[in-house]
Amino acid sequence: MLHDFPFYLTIIVVILLIIMLAKKIRVAYPILLVLAGLGISFIPAIPTLHIEAELIFIIFLPPLLYDAAWAISWKELWKWRRIITSFAFLVVFFSAMSVAVVANYFIPGFSLALGFLLGGIVSPPDAVSTGAIMKFVTVPKRFSSILEGESLLNDASSLIIFRFAFIAVATGQFIWHEAALSFVWMIVGGVASGLIVGYMFMKIHKYLPTDANADIILTIVTPYVMYIAAEEIHSSGVLAVVSGGLLLSEKRLNFLSSTSRLRGVNVWESFSYLLNGLVFMFIGLDLPQIIAGLEEVSILSAIGYGLLVTAVLIVGRIISAYSAVAVTLIARNYIKVADRSNPGYKVPILIGWSGMRGVVSLAAALSIPLQLENGSAFPHRNLILFITFVVILTTLLLQGLTLPFLIKKINMPDPDFIMPDEDLYIKLRKKMTHEALHHLKENYSDELDNHPMLLHMAKKWERTEEMAEETGLMSEESKIIYKAILDHQRKWLHNLNREKQQINEEIVRRHLLYLDLEEEKLQFI
Structure with a gap:
């Protein structure tokens, strides 16, 4: 491990450079990171990367879910709860079932249970990829809210499907009433454990003499405790992190000081920035190991199976999006719905095309053991890994690169927020x-x-x-002038501190911090 430490440091630097390049050319950085990892993996003498599923499930997934839960609007999540829950549960199940049927029919040796296992792995869209693309385009708030809300819950539903399918493959049987009880417990136990742990940490923040540093460290520890506590009682760790994160996000003003909130935002942005970069780079770097284990079928056949599954997922999601609109148009005659207008064809086609896969799919595939409990090899494990990689790569390249152009081409107005953001900001x-x-x-x-x-x-x-x-709001030209004035003040303070020995440098640094805060405020005025 220590021998490869310079390699991992180099990878971090490469990740930063690639993300900067992605911003420069306005491409979602997960796409470039996967391609870069793929390219680096074929360089001779590069250390072979072996990714443990626990590494992603335990180290990467909890903080990324927790950060997403803090970023989402609970108001928007509740407003669009019906469409979000339908996509997070019903559409994920429909996608998994479609993949299971197609895999059972077209891939030799694939049972229906093994098809459901594959479907559970590749069914959840990745939130990070979609979020990275949304930064370069303007979309209605309802569109981004639905995608963000779906991404918080679909990981849990897909992993539940994966667990049940794994049991069926490993044991050769599936007991429906036990599965139903287990399903209920995973949801109820996950949500309850997340809320309980979140409430405990909220009281720790509020009543113990913590400072900003302690608060930030506690926020980093919190998602791990939520996830591990839920998994220990055999419930959903993903739902625990999501529910606990939503609770603490909604109550943040009650237990965190302004200093903790301000510093915490900066720490969490950098932390998530690094974790997301590492995960997508690892996806590309892991390809040689996946190909090396692909022995039961030819590489061309495996690619064909991967593209077939990708097509099933894309078509299935588009059909689901239009079906959701049809159900909403019918249901609004009987119940109150968030949107009583006719959404037309634009929203469904955008939601249907926003189905890039990523980290959760890779982690689930890697978690498949090499052997069953009886000692026999797990059937088609390496093929499942390869198909998962093809799905991730294809959806990132095909949908990830074309989604911004599709959004601009459709040019959909925002029916919820008629007033421009700048005017609304000034009014508030x-x-x-x-x-x-x-x-x-x-x-x-x-x-x-x-x-x-x-x-x-x-x-x-x-x-x-x-x-x-x-x-x-302050114009861009005014901001440039104000920044120049702030830079002049910094230089003046620096020179004064160097020339006047009797001036306490700590006082100078306090003034420099004030200038930094003034510059930070420019993005809000």
Whole structure:
């Protein structure tokens, strides 16, 4: 391990360079990372990478799910709960069943149980790939909310299917009533354990004398505890992390200080940035090991099977998207639905095409053991691994590269948020300032005369309220000028600190931190 340490450091540097390149050419970075890993894996003398499934399930998956749960809007998640749950559970099951039937019919030696195993592996779309693409295009809020919400839950449903199919393959039997009870327990136990652990950590944050550093470390530990606790009681670790993460995200103002929230955002952005980069690079680097174990069928046949399964997944998801619209149009006559308008053909085709696969599929495939309990080799393990890789690579390249063009071509308006984001921001800023002034004058009118700083703040807010609609957000040209002024102030402080020995450098650094915060605020004004 220590011998290969320089190699892993080099990989991290390569990941950073590739992500910077992806931003430069406006391509989703998971696509370039997988291709780069694939290219690097064929370089002679490169260390062979052996990825353990536990490495992804335990180390990578909990924090990535937890970060996604903190980022999503609970309001939007609840608003679109019906379409999200249908895609996260019903569509995943339909995809797995479709793959099972096709694999059983077209792939020699594939039983229906083995087909369901493969279907459970490749059925969940990857949230990271879709999220990376969404940064380069403008889409309606409902579209991104549905995809984000689906991605939080579909990993759990697919892994449940995978577990049941694995039991059927390993034991040769499937007891329905036991499976139903186990299914219920995985959901109920996972959600309950996540909420309980989340509540415990919330109280730790609130009542123990933690500072910002301790708070951030606790937030990093939390998803691992949620996941492991749920898995120990044989429930869904994924649902535990998602439910606990949603709880803590919704209550964050109650137990985290502003300093902890501000610093935590920066830490978690960097942490997730690195984890996502490593995972997609590992997918490409692992190909030689997968090919080396592919002995039972030819490479061309294996590629053909992979492309066939990919086609089934893409077509099945598009059919599911249009079916969901049809069901909604019928159901709105009997129950209250979030959208009573006719969504047309645009939303379903975009949702149907947003089905890139990634980290969870790879981890599930790698978790298949080499042997069954009776000592015999697990049937078609290497072929399943290869098909999974083909599905991941094909969906990333085909759908990942074309989705931005499809979104721009359709150019779908946002039916929920008619007002432009900039105008809405200014409107809320003005109302927030008005509310602050009202609260200050209503509750602290006597203190205004005795505290000049409070009076100064009140006058500043009054000017801000008057100028909000007239000036709007700061223009890009103004931001450039302001940044130049901030840089000049930094240089002045640096030179002053170097020339004046009697000045305490800690005081200088406090001023430098203030300037950094001022520059950080530019993205919000």
